[in-house]
Amino acid sequence: MTRLRTREELQAFREELVRAEEKRARVRVCCGTGCRAAGAEEVVAAFSREIACRGLPVEVTTSGCQGWCEQGPLVAVEDVPLLYLRVSPFDVPAIVDLTLGRGQPMARLLYQGEAGPVPWRDEIPFYKKQGRVILRNCGRIDPTDIRDYIRAGGYAALARALEMTPEEVIAEIKRSGLRGRGGAGFPTGRKWELCRAQRRTPKYVICNGDEGDPGAFMDRSVLEGDPHAVIEGMIIAAYAVGDVREGFIYVRAEYPLAVKHLTLALAQAEELGLLGENILGSGLDFSIEIKRGAGAFVCGESTALMNSIEGLRGMPRESPFRSVERGLWGMPTVLNNVKTFASVPLIIERGADWFTRIGTPGSPGTQVFALTGKVKNTGLVEVPMGITIRELVYDIGGGVPGGRCKAVQIGGPSGGCIPEWLFDTPIDFDSLQGIGAMMGSGGLVVMDEKDCMVAIARFFLAFTQAESCGKCPPCRIGTYQMLTIMDRIVDCRGEPGDIERLEKLGRWVKETSLCGLGRTAPNPVLTTIRYFRDEYEAHIHDKRCPAGVCRSPGQFRIADEECVRCGLCQDVCPDGAVLAGRRGFSIDAEACTGCGRCAAACPVAAVVREEKVVV
Amino acid sequence: MNLREWEQRLSPILARYAGKKGVVVPLLQDVQGEFGYLPAEAMQVIATELRLPLARLYGVASFYSQFYFQPRGKHVVRVCTGTACHIRGAPAILARLEEELGIRAGETTPDLAFTLETVNCLGCCALAPVVVVDDRVLRKRDHKKLWGWIREERR
Numbered sequence: 167m168t169r170l171r172t173r174e175e176l177q178a179f180r181e182e183l184v185r186a187e188e189k190r191a192r193v194r195v196c197c198g199t200g201c202r203a204a205g206a207e208e209v210v211a212a213f214s215r216e217i218a219c220r221g222l223p224v225e226v227t228t229s230g231c232q233g234w235c236e237q238g239p240l241v242a243v244e245d246v247p248l249l250y251l252r253v254s255p256f257d258v259p260a261i262v263d264l265t266l267g268r269g270q271p272m273a274r275l276l277y278q279g280e281a282g283p284v285p286w287r288d289e290i291p292f293y294k295k296q297g298r299v300i301l302r303n304c305g306r307i308d309p310t311d312i313r314d315y316i317r318a319g320g321y322a323a324l325a326r327a328l329e330m331t332p333e334e335v336i337a338e339i340k341r342s343g344l345r346g347r348g349g350a351g352f353p354t355g356r357k358w359e360l361c362r363a364q365r366r367t368p369k370y371v372i373c374n375g376d377e378g379d380p381g382a383f384m385d386r387s388v389l390e391g392d393p394h395a396v397i398e399g400m401i402i403a404a405y406a407v408g409d410v411r412e413g414f415i416y417v418r419a420e421y422p423l424a425v426k427h428l429t430l431a432l433a434q435a436e437e438l439g440l441l442g443e444n445i446l447g448s449g450l451d452f453s454i455e456i457k458r459g460a461g462a463f464v465c466g467e468s469t470a471l472m473n474s475i476e477g478l479r480g481m482p483r484e485s486p487f488r489s490v491e492r493g494l495w496g497m498p499t500v501l502n503n504v505k506t507f508a509s510v511p512l513i514i515e516r517g518a519d520w521f522t523r524i525g526t527p528g529s530p531g532t533q534v535f536a537l538t539g540k541v542k543n544t545g546l547v548e549v550p551m552g553i554t555i556r557e558l559v560y561d562i563g564g565g566v567p568g569g570r571c572k573a574v575q576i577g578g579p580s581g582g583c584i585p586e587w588l589f590d591t592p593i594d595f596d597s598l599q600g601i602g603a604m605m606g607s608g609g610l611v612v613m614d615e616k617d618c619m620v621a622i623a624r625f626f627l628a629f630t631q632a633e634s635c636g637k638c639p640p641c642r643i644g645t646y647q648m649l650t651i652m653d654r655i656v657d658c659r660g661e662p663g664d665i666e667r668l669e670k671l672g673r674w675v676k677e678t679s680l681c682g683l684g685r686t687a688p689n690p691v692l693t694t695i696r697y698f699r700d701e702y703e704a705h706i707h708d709k710r711c712p713a714g715v716c717r718s719p720g721q722f723r724i725a726d727e728e729c730v731r732c733g734l735c736q737d738v739c740p741d742g743a744v745l746a747g748r749r750g751f752s753i754d755a756e757a758c759t760g761c762g763r764c765a766a767a768c769p770v771a772a773v774v775r776e777e778k779v780v781v
Numbered sequence: 782m783n784l785r786e787w788e789q790r791l792s793p794i795l796a797r798y799a800g801k802k803g804v805v806v807p808l809l810q811d812v813q814g815e816f817g818y819l820p821a822e823a824m825q826v827i828a829t830e831l832r833l834p835l836a837r838l839y840g841v842a843s844f845y846s847q848f849y850f851q852p853r854g855k856h857v858v859r860v861c862t863g864t865a866c867h868i869r870g871a872p873a874i875l876a877r878l879e880e881e882l883g884i885r886a887g888e889t890t891p892d893l894a895f896t897l898e899t900v901n902c903l904g905c906c907a908l909a910p911v912v913v914v915d916d917r918v919l920r921k922r923d924h925k926k927l928w929g930w931i932r933e934e935r936r
Binding site for chain 1: 802803804805809840844845847865867868869873901902904905906909911918
């Protein structure tokens, strides 16, 4: 590949690529982290082998996350088009023979709708309600090849932005109403404008890819599946802000594949002259460096992230200045989330008016959610802002398998739990805040009746307590004190007044902590108290867990008439509490810790739990 | 190895970062990549080279959960305890692994064969609960193989 010196050369290069693209059948295998773990690489190998064997004119390519992780590995036969689900290497010869060889679909591997098999995404309920803006290329292009991105119209927005003045670019972003997708929802255009107004140089652009929320993988999927969209957004930001020569992408340590794809993407962009000196003849010099995180959740906080890049302990800074005034190395810095940067090229290309037509007036555009937990269709979804939680969980997510949905946890450890009766709330930045939750980065965990809300709240609090950096006392000590109380309640040793104590402590921690971590850490506890107070009261006053999750309440008993005397319960009991008698098995109530392994091991469900009130 | 030898072994890594800003974290990552952990002698050499007080260097390294000061096991078994894995049964898997390996999460077996860790989220929640063995992600269906593999390795 030769260096592109002007915008015209880029355009010519793209046209050349489109022309040269062979009209061959193409099989695209999803190789996102989810599908990879489900065996996608073996599927790719099987396809290559089989196609080479038969000498078919078919191209096998990989792609980033196609979204429906639950049904992985996903294989898209693009020219037909067909989407095959849960493909194993053993299915490959049949696919090659029937579909690629004779053009027949394999109904067995298609999505089974109510009216028979469904061939392609647009008719599958999981994809139907989605609108893909940020994920426009994820799963559609090969992320390891820049030519695929350029062919799909990539870097056209950069060329367009370079024709505009930086002020015009900022005005366009401002007009689009784009709000930061990292959680807080600060208007992006305003942030850039504030930074541009600063006199001190050099300035920096940072992409925050430190996606630490457990149960969230949106940023990872974008970085893995469409790294160039983020890079293009960052170059446009650098141009708009001005006096920026260096940018950083901070990626979480747990995402090795994202680092790999980004490294490759940066090298290819540099080779084409889309990064480096005098980009496309515009006089803009800009390069991007990857910074790998080293495992600290708090580094997702912007000032902590900057400290980490500077090589310090990743603790938040207390400073009267904002990052746009004094950020990295004390210089004006623009820091945006992965999804924010990925949205920018489309806004420039299609215009702010197009963008504002999607979503709600206060929060235009789309949001990506990682839909996980007790839901049929786990995966990555992108929906317009303003969609209701009910649509997300039932229409796209397919509802809860074999149960009733009780609540969703939105926004990770900084978000809140929203009960089923509030599911008609439209999702946008402001409405979620109104009901005590927040958008966060977009994790959405669905919970059913078997989940204890107190235990879930305790889980999140334990997470933030462990990840608290310890700099400011409200967060360090406050979360610890709250966790002590939560532990007590989960063990059914709670005392009257504990709920009130939690509420008071939670308020203090929220109001007085230094950074976003502490200021949002009590949210899961406070929202569960607000919406599921009865569960707390059951733990404290009745000493029982309504969901049957928390340990001590209840007592296991072996129903003798059901028991087949297999002895598995005795084998698995770690405490030796299952006693073998002459007539069968019984459980020693004193020795039993209520772990429930015997009940799980029993093949005939003879181990039953009886609620016992501990006095 | 004495300090001299450590200096020699570290010099190619240190040379990569000479004269740059904000190098501490990536430098430590590279050193750990080479040795598997951060040996005390290496820390001394790095501190001298970067003209940082040793305490400051340890301060940075100990802040991040992915830096280790003890040698690690030949195999690293990581259990995801993120939200999605948590509600789909990660605690039970962790308990069973702890029992099987005879160590707690965060520890290494005395024979340096296994290190058991928890991780907050690997971002493959669709496969929850997830266990990662040496960077290979095992979904629920594959967990059965884990026990046999551990016993095999033990022998």
